[in-house]
């Protein structure tokens with residue numbers, strides 16, 4: 238609820254924000270979406286992991302836990318495109334969703350902001366046809382959430398839901414299903430196994446991959462050295478510029494500075510799996 242209210246407050250002033258203020262807000266909403274990925278039933282042992290404190294107030298404290306931070310690349314890509322594009326041209330951001338519930342709210346708020354700030358003109362979502370893990374987003378969860386938000390008793394929250402419904406109706410938000418997301422393939426096999434999906438992703442100007450499972454599939458779930466470049470670990474999967482937004486819950490991480498992984502292992506043996514650390518890891522030309 239607090240996030241929807243934050244978004245509505247932002248909408249009131251968005252036209253008056255200068256470049257730096259807009260960038261600050263973008264970075265805030267990116268981080269909220271990152272930490273939204275902490276809310277995962279696999280970490281809470283099935284207990285509800287809804288957000289009880291307002292995450293907006295914790296962002297500064299959480300910054301040291303971002304191990305790779307390519308948020309600047311995302312800003313450069315989208316803000317340059319906004320400056321140079323023709324008026325009627327499309328800027329498409331695709332988002333490969335992860336958990337439903339709180340994480341999905343943070344994702345919808347982020348992409349609503351992208352449209353409202355004209356950093357993007359169209360958002361394409363990818364959910365799962367069947368959940369891989371219990372909390373994975375399906376079309377049912379996506380529609381249900383929009384409906385719940387729309388019928389909130391709080392006027393501003395319900396306005397958010399009404400806007401989201403309208404985005405879907407007018408085609409500014411497009412939801413895609415594809416069986417590939419619940420097949421056992423790593424993403425570098427997509428162009429062979431699901432060329433239609435790969436071609437769809439190629440239409441994006443930026444693809445956001447949410448969560449740990451998507452990171453594992455992006456990097457082929459291999460035991461890479463921590464310093465291997467992200468680009469290399471993607472193993473030829475480059476449909477469009479992309480960014481993983483992920484808290485670490487599995488024993489895999491690439492693109493770190495020399496010694497960074499070893500230092501963390503020495504001080505916090507479970508740093509790879511506890512969901513305490515996060516990354517914004519970008520690959521692509523700017």
Ligand SMILES: O=P(O)(O)OC[C@@]1(O)O[C@H](CO)[C@@H](O)[C@@H]1O
Pocket residue numbers: 274277279335336370447448449450451453484486487
């Ligand atoms: O993709 P998510 O939701 O961020 O994480 C799901 C996940 O934590 O569950 C598994 C363990 O049960 C992990 O390997 C896996 O990555």
